[in-house]
Amino acid sequence: MDIQTKVGDGGWSKGKIALAVVGAILLVFLPVVLQGFVAMSFLVRILAVVGIYVMLALGLNIVVGYAGLLDLGYIAFYAMGAYSAAVVGNLFVKAVSHIGAVGLREFLTSSTFIFMLPVAALIAALTGISLGTPVLRLRGDYLAIVTLGFGELIRILATNNFLGLTNGAMGMSINVPNPVGLVAMQKPVINIPAVGFSFQFSVNLYWYYVVVLLICFTIFIVRRLDNSRLGRSWVAMREDEVAAASVGVNIRTAKLWAFALGALWGGLAGVVFANFQGFITPDSFSFLESVFVVSMVVLGGMGSIPGVIIGAALIGGLPAIIQGVAQSPMLASVFHIDAPTASAIANYRYLLFGLLMVVMMAWRPQGILPSKRRARELHPEDEKTLEEEDQSLWAVEHGIDGSGHDL
Amino acid sequence: MQAQLATIVQQLINGITLGSMYALVALGYTLVYGILLMINFAHSEMFMVGAYVGLFTLTGLTNPHLVGGLAAFFKGSGFGLVILFALVFVVAMIAVGCLGMLVERFAYRPLRNAPRLAPLISAIGVSIFLQNAVLLWVNTMALPFPQVFPVKEITIYGSAQVSTLQIFILVTVIILLTALDTFVARTRMGKAMRATSQDREAAGLMGIDINRVITFTFFIGPALGAVAGIFNGMYYGVVLWNMGFIPGIKSFTAAVLGGIGNLRGAILGGFLLGIVESLASGFLSTGYKDVVAFIVLILVLIFRPGGLLGESVVEKV
Incomplete structure (x- = not known):
């Protein structure tokens, strides 16, 4: 293979373009339709949550899928993002409140989360580097356990109200009233009484679109990374660290970049999560969440962007959808599920999920779409x-x- | 000054009790890691299931409707109590040991030659499955662990006390640890285990039935974990479906601290971690005692990745 050979896939076939167009249309309009019908509007919220999981999974995919470093404490960066968004965001709102000009003040306040994105991303990335530096020499299982310990450490510090920043187990709220543009978007109301359709823009829908935009940005960057010099050094490092080092890959730099970039996306997802929920507690950042994100990456297919998205949708979405269907009487009647069955399914979801992980590893360890x-x-x-x-x-x-x- | 010294003594006693439980669980991790080079993440669930099996056996054997006059015999005399606890431990050890073998057979054996990430993920799956199985099929609430024999506090120094339960736990653990150490050092099976952990392939070529050794390892580890689970239930008075997670991680920390794959290292690590943690909760704050354990883990891995008693492994190309 000579050096000029194109590394990426060679152009898009017609089928692929059609698929992408259909996908894009669904991505934009499906939530609008769902929002319009009262019985299904809860799905918009689930879609936004799934979107946050997709971001997390794509970020972890950099660390696990590309660089081959198993991180069992990834949720720590998510927590860092969420908490820094809350702490710095609240400070920002307070600082801005002294501005005299009402228009400017309101604009700055309502767009707090946009300013918080780079701040939290930077904080998370620095956290990633500060975790990465001491554990550079560790590999494999040991690394997994140290990251696990780190994840728990962050959660425990947050629970114990570290430096008086996090308000402990009580959690803290994000005092940003309406995100920028929401009020204007909520004005038009579309009513089609014949089919029971009544649409008004909602907070859930707003965050859904923010997440989708961020995911598109993430995919763009991650694809670039995969084919970059750094991406190729990750592949080399993942397959054989010693061999990679001997052909001139700087293992130290490659690992630190993997930690920093992975953490960065965790932080971004955290900002969105904090603003979307409006309230964060340490419970949202438990070890189980880290496990779920790892499972998304592994189940979907490590190193594969579509695979990881499918994994996140399945693991992040299915339990929520099952629960939602169980709680929605109309949908339950459509699927012929009575309330006891529905709640039984909802209760059994984690049991099945654990079983699925075992079966999946035995049957298809490379994931759904590797x-x-x-x-x-x-x-x-x-x-x-x-x-x-x-x-x-x-x-x-x-x-x-x-x-x-x-x- | 004397009050502080008494606090230290008290925390040392608590730490040794805690550490003896960590040591039992850490042995399970280290045995499996030594032979299969995998972190048996589901081991913490063996601890939990053990506590449940122990609780049910204990309540069953002391229920006059089920065992009739035997219940009075068990509760009546010191000899009866010894028999009762021996039965509870044996039943729990066998049940959980069999569970461990089952898990190995169905979740880990198909992945024997897979990359190292695969069995770890599978183990996490088993862990989630078992937790939820107990949650759904047994009880979602914490069950109280009955106090079968009266616990007496013995004052030893200032305000520092040691309870009969703590002595009971420590003595049992020391007996078990000595038994295991002798077993691995002296018997044929122990020799086979040591050979397998040194070089699985070569051991196979020497005529050792590797599958049997691995199955056996997955019996002993969980069986010891089950004993620790029962002690944990007795010591804290409750059993709960997610009680295994934190002790599981800490015991793994203990195994790493002592040098994973090294049996005596796991014991040393367990006691050390228990003591450090108790001192930290006595002198800093209880909220931060988990932080101490994880900081110890991170520091050990950074400065002495092989653990205290482990040899540093040179990576082969």
Whole structure:
């Protein structure tokens, strides 16, 4: 493979474009439709929550999927983002309240969360680096446990009202009234009484769109990263640290970047979460949440963006949807679920979820939609892989016969 | 001054009791890690299930409607109590040991040659499954653990006291630890376990049935964890479906602290961690005692990644 070979996928087929267009339309208009029908408006909130999980999973995917560092305390960065948004945001609102000009003051107050995004991202990234620096030498399971300890540490510090910042187990609220533009957007009301459709823009819908925009931005950056020099050094490091170091990959820098960038997205998701909920408690950042995010990445397919999104949607969305359906009498009648069955399903969701993780690992450890490269790493003994080992990686990934290819 | 000294003595006693439970659970982690190089994340659930099995056996055996006159015998004399507790421990150890073997068979064995992340995720799945199974099928509430024998406090120094329960726990744990140490050092199976942990493939070539060794390891580890679970229930007076998580992580910390894969290291780490934690909760604040455990873990891994008694492993290319 010569150096000029294009690393990314070669253009989009027609089918792929059609799929993307349909997806984009659904992404924009489906929540509007859902919001319009009273019985289904709870799904908008779930969609926004799923969106936050997607961001988290995409961020963790950088650390676990690309760099191959198992982080079991990822939720710590999410907590850092949420708490710094709350603490710094409340300070910001207080500072801004001294501004005399009413228009400017209101604009600044309502757009607090936009200013908080870079601040919290930076704080989270710095946290990532400060965790990453001491654990650079650790690998594999040890790293997993240290990150787990770190995640618990952050939660316990928040519970104990560290430095008087977090208000302890009681939690703290975010005193930002209406995010920018919401009031204007809430003015028009669309009514179609014939089908029982009545639409008014809602807070949930607002945060849903914010999350979708942020996810698009994340995907854009992550795709760039994957194909960058840094991304390739992550792959090399993940497959063999010693070999990668010996061919000139700076392991130290690569690891720190992975921690910092992963943490950054955790922090961004945290800001959105804090503003969306309006209230945060340490309970939202338990170890179980970290496990869920790891499972999203693993179940969906490590290193694969569509896979990770599917994983996040399944794990983050399914339990909430099951619960929501169970609580919504209209939907329950549509799906022929009576209340006891519905609540039984809702209760059994984590049980099934644990079982699913075990079955999935035995049956398809590479995840639902794996990245091609990762799938091969996870099935090293496959005959097909062994056969293909003589070919260049590029040829394997693009399914062409590269045996005569000149390296 | 004397009051402070008494506090130190009291916290040392509490720490040793706590540490003996950590040591029992840490052994389970270290045994499995030594042989399979995997973190058996579901081990904390063995601890929890053990507490439940112990509780039900205990209430069953002391219920006159179920066992008739035997209940009076068990509760009546010192000899009866000894038999009762021996029965409770044996039943819990066998039940949880079998559960451990089952988990190994269905969740870990299919992944024996998979990358190291796969069994860890599978173990987390088992852990979530077991917690929710207990939550759904047993009880969502904390169950009280009955006090079977009267606990006496013995004053030893100033205001520092040691309870008969603490002595009971410590003595039992020391007996179990000595038994395990002797077992691994002296018996044929112990030898096979040591060989397997040194080099699984070579041990297989020497005629050791690797699957049997692994199954056996997954019996002993959870069985010891079950004993710790019962003690935890007795000591704190309740059992709950999520009681395993925090002690599980701390015991893992203890195993790492002593040098994972090293049996005596796990015991040392367990006692050390228990003592450090108790001193911290006595002198700092109870809220921060978990922080201390995790800071100890992080510091050990940074400055002595192999643990206190472990050898530093050189990464092979």
